Amino acid sequence: MKELLVISGKGGTGKTTIVGAFAGLAKDSFPCETTVLADCDVDAADLHLILKPSVRRTNEFFGLKKATIDPAKCDNCGECAKVCRFDAIAMHEESIKIEPVSCEGCAVCFHICPSQAINMKDVIAGHWFVSDTIYGPLVHAKLGVAEENSGKLVMEVRREARRIAETRGSRLIICDGPPGVGCPVISSMSGVDLALIVTEPTIAGVHDMERLYTLANGFDVEVVVCINKYDLDYKISRDIREFCRTHDIDMVGRIPFDEEVVKALVKGEPIISPDLTSGKSESPAANATRQLWAEILNRLSL
């Protein structure tokens, strides 16, 4: 079983669009097998908007327990506020208050309180879902508003995706990754077989790709690069090619800017029609994505 991660560093370069297209292409490539899809962007999950799942199972996600204070037991000594390094505890004249958004759940206040007035309470920090789509099962999640621990929720999503893939004898899991290089990205990246970096020919796209590549290198994950909207700026596209060449990264695809993609996005539809046998002529971007897919399968020896 192989795990493919689609990732970008910078947001909005086209990760989800490409994963949405891959879902259809995977069904076409492995008609008798199940490909599992996983949305690891748990902060702002969007893959479901293209894949239109029906949710089969909803699970609660518990983050770290958070501190709450029992005013009946509290004698206002202020020891908790002194030890809290996250500015989550404020002394007021009459009482002590814990700000749940700032609490990181370290529990130091709980351990230090001389009156046992602090309790650590379970908090539902989000939900994760197992859903059916016409392309195969989708594992996705929604982190609660202003919550932490997106990395831990990403791990839950990936664990479930792997479990389903093993049960169904799948060859492939396709993961839509989060933006950035921080905790959810690190959780998405560890142990994948191939990371496809989707970049765009903008100076921000290049800057972010370089940082992401450094991260992936530290994880010893094989990286390939694809330029989306490559014709937006030919010079920067050449710079990306040059970066890949000097770092020995394979450039596996170039997708042109295409009005058809914009139209599909506005409608929330995949750029490759789910009905691949319809014989409808495809847009330049869809064609390029098809070639990219063939190259990815090649890399994964599938």
Next chain:
Amino acid sequence: MIISIASGKGGTGKTTVAVNLALTLMETESVYLLDCDVEEPNAHLFLRPRLEGSAKVTVPVPIVDEEQCNECGRCGETCAFNAILPLGKHVLTFHELCHGCGGCALLCPTGAIREEPLEIGVVEWGHAGSISHIHGRLKIGSPLAPPVVRAVKKHAQNRSLGAVSIIDAPPGTSCPVVASVSGSDFCLLVTEPTPFGLHDLTLAVDMVRELGVNFGVVINRAGLGNGGLVDYCRAENIPILARIPFDRKYAKCYAKGGRLIEEFPEIRKILQDLWHAVCVSAERV
């Protein structure tokens, strides 16, 4: 006045709005631009500031003196982040998981644990014209963005009194975004008229409401489609403060690191009107 610029979805134009708003305001106001997208900071690519200083951002992590350890196991029991694991006298520490809460050092009964700063990022500052620019950069491989975000804001805190501070926030709605947006006087949510933009806007709206920050919406790539965006804003009584039209020439300018307001006077006008609308919304005319 502190204005944060957030979005939920990535790539909707936060940095474009932040940088061009700063450039628009620099003639009339003292402007600070804080890039709090410390995982992927980009504002400097457009501002090209002269770097004047930098400071390391550190988290205090535990160092265990095994000589003094009495194998009680208290450190492992108390750490909520699984960053310290006592195996008899041998205590393993996982500094990349440590949040720096100090619990293990504080609660170790024999004083066998001291703390040392671990570098997780850097804050850098400088000027681009009259704009004071401060940004953070998370060290690659370090998972913890919020302390770097807080360090950026702290650096600006005392210096930017009386100025307009513009905070470029990271995408998403979780802890690094909360760290960026909290304490703002106003938040601009930049979105695009696609189902993705709308969906992630609803998440961002939940977040700013939770934080109790006054906010309004900027529609970037307006004209691309509707996606129910305007209907949603109307139903939720959210003001749409600016519309930046969809045009390939803006995308090309952005790609090169260009400044939209310098090439396109219509964008300067849109941002001047936006600023006025923000002042009205934030009741500071």
